[in-house]
Structure formats: C-alpha cells, structure tokens
Amino acid sequence: MTDSSDEDSEIFLSTPNASFFSFSCTNNNSVIRFVCSILTKKRILISSIIILLSILLLITSIKLFLISKNQNISSYNEPQTSTIENIIERVTTINQSPTIYKTTRTRTTTKQTKTSFSPKSCPIPIVNATWNQLGTIFINPLDQCSPSEHNLCNPRDIFIDDVHDTFYVADVNNNRIQKYFLNETYNSTIGAIGITVASKGLILPQSVFVDIRTEDMYILDLDQNPHINSSSKCFYRVHLWKKNENVGRILLSKQGEYNFGYFYHHLTLDKEMNIYVGTRFYIIKWLASTNYTERIAVAGKNTEKPTQSTDVYDPITFFVTDDFTLYVADWKNKRINQWEVNTIEGKTIIGDLPNVLGITLDCNGYLYFIQTKAYTISQFNMETNQTRLIVSFGHYFERSSFHSPQKMQMDKHGNIYFIDLDQVYKFSIVLN
DSSP states (O other): OOOOOOGGEEEEEEEETEEEEEEEETTTHHHHHHHHHHHHHHHHHHHHHHHHHHOOOHHHHHHHHHHHHHHHHHHTSSSOOOOHHHHHHHHGSSSSSSSOOSSSTTTTOSSBOOOSOGOOOOOOOOSOOOOSSEEEEEEOOOOOBBBSSSSSSSSEEEETTTTTTEEEEEEETTTTEEEEEEOOOTTTTTBBBOOEOOOOTTOOOOOOEETTTTOOOOEESSSSOOHHHHHHHHHEEEEEEOOTOOSEEEEEEEEETTTTTOOOOEEEOOOTEEEEOOOOSEEEEEEETTTTTTEEEEEEOOOSSOOSSTTOOOEEEEOTTTTEEEEEETTTTTTTEOOTTOOSSOEEEEEEOOTTEEEEEESSSSSEEEEETTTTTEEETTTTOOOOOOOOGGSSSSOOOOOOOEEEETTTTTEEEEEETTTTEEOOOOOO
C-alpha cells in the first residue's frame, strides 16, 4: 500500500514522451524495489558528502579566521618603545661605550629595522657640524689640585650618562669618583661643583663606567700605589658600586704586566655586561656569563716589540659597539685600530697619530680623536676615510708645554668634553 505521507515513497522520472510519471517504491515488483533501494542509498551518500564538505569548509574558515586574528595580535604585541627607551638607545651611541644602532624604533613603528646608524634621531648635523672654538672650563677653572668639591687632582677618565644628565670623573689622586649634573647652572669662576659618589677603599681609580639603566658604577683601580711602594708590578681591580651605596664590591682582580700602574688604564662594558680592561699589552674581556671568573684576550699578543697588527701597546682608551667591534686608541703604536669580534688582528683605521689619547663615536657613525700635542680634535668619516679638523684649542695652552689633553667624550647634544691635567674642558656644538 502506498503511504502518501512518505516523501521518499515516490520516484519521479522524466521521459521524452511524457512530462513525468511516477511509480511507488512500495510496489511488490522486485525490480522496482531494487531500483528504489539503489537510488535511496545514492541520495543518502550524496547528502552525507555534502554535509561533510560543509563541515570541512566551516573548519577551514574558522582556522583562517584564527590565523588572521593571531597575526594581528602578534603585530600588536611586538616590542614597543617608550620615550625613555628611545632616549636610552640614542644616548648609548655617544656614551663612554658608544654603541652603533642595530635597531631603530619609534612610538608608531612596530617593526624592527636593521641599520648601521640612526641619523634621523641624531641631533648632530650629519654634514658640516661646527663647534664653538673658544670653549669653557667646565670643572676646576682655577686649576687647583685639591680634594674640594669643585677641584680635581689628576683625573684620568670621564663618563657621561645622557639619560640622567650626569657627568662622572675618575679623580685619581683624590681616590674618588665625582658626579656632576649637566643641567645645573654653575659659577663660571669656580666651575661645576661635584659630589663624591665613591671613595672608600679606592686606590688611584683609573676609569669609570656607569650602567645608565641602574646608575651602578664599575670602577677600575689599583691594589696599591706603585709610586709610593716603588713596585714594578701591581694588581688591577674592578669594583661594582651600586647606586647610593657607601662601599663597593670587588668583582675581579688580576696582576698587571711590568710597570703596570705607571701608565693610563681603561675599562668599558659591552651590551652583555662583559668587562673589558686595558693593560699594557692586552685588552682583556672578563665574561659576565661566568660571573667574571673567566677571561679572554680580545686584542694583543706580544709583550716584546708589540708593534704588529696583532698587538696593542698601552691602549689608553677604547670602546665596544653593539656588534662587539672594538675601537682602540693604541697610544704607543700611534694608531687607531678596529678589532672585529673573534679576530686575532686589528685593522688600522688611522695611522701615524702621535699622542692620540682620546677617541669617541657619535650617533652618525663618525669617529672623533684628540691629538694631544697638536691640541686639536678631528672628525673621521669611516666610510669615506676623510678627516676634518673641528676644534683647535692651542690658545688655552700656549703658555705651557706641560698640558696633556686626553680622554674625550660627547654628550647627547654633541657637546665635547675632555680632560687636561686637573681640569675638564667643554666645547659646545653650534646649532643653526
């Protein structure tokens, strides 16, 4: 019997000779029932395939949506830099340990771009920058070697913290580190007034480096005064002096070579906080990853006739860039050398430089060096190998042959500072 309510009980077939006709799947004819069975299974199979394809399409759409959303979230969460972070990146290029830019970021930029330098964020004109030729005496204009707050006695090193606008001096014969504030006004007659931020336990502090994030100081000094003890050998020490603490902690100590302590010695740190110490014939890198218990020589080989490309001879000052390239003022060899990471030889950038005692790098990638007896500061373009005289200050020293300008630094504005005897001089950049 035919059930008119069953939609699957009727099959409609179209023929050329009739619009349609129908037959019942409940018919007792075995052939008709067999055909109906096959057609019903095909309909079920087709429906199943359609449903399966719909599910797969839905899953694919959901996956594409989630991938798109995750990419947006990842882009949003890429490192952003605040104003202070931008300042820190910029000023490290013109600090005691100048740093070449490897990334440039702005508040609206979400992608990192690798470049050598970032001239857009550099306040120093990239072409024909000029400096005031008169200059001023920033510290100790009265030229008195004394322990007063506005005097120095045989300073050996300076460091500029451009984040906090502070200026540090390793005041050797007063056995202290002095700190000055660059944004404070001062009496030009007596000069800037400093505060002592480290002294207890220091012996002839040679060099100072400041972590501009924490304001902790790393100080290189000696374990004895070789002039008093008449010793040809002494140890150097590196102290970690935490901000606002009254005493430091010795991180490392090592005996220097013959007559170590009679010459100038320097330290700096790289971005991984490895400590570099200059001895008479080597620059030694103390590894932060070993808590400063292990060291390697990154420059220097011979102690007898150390004049080859593998050697340094009294490296009076040096700095390390972000890619761990080392730039050295190789004093006795009368040259400025570049030591790339993991190399055993230095490349001479500038040669035949008698008495080169100070070098620094600006944010445009220009190298600056001071020639002591010529009383000049020059700018060197490492891409074109061209040198340009920017400051001549012989008029300050024309009455005496005992002056010895050395250790030069540049602040975030491009002003140049250097040490001479017991004083610190400043030559301001001229901004148009």
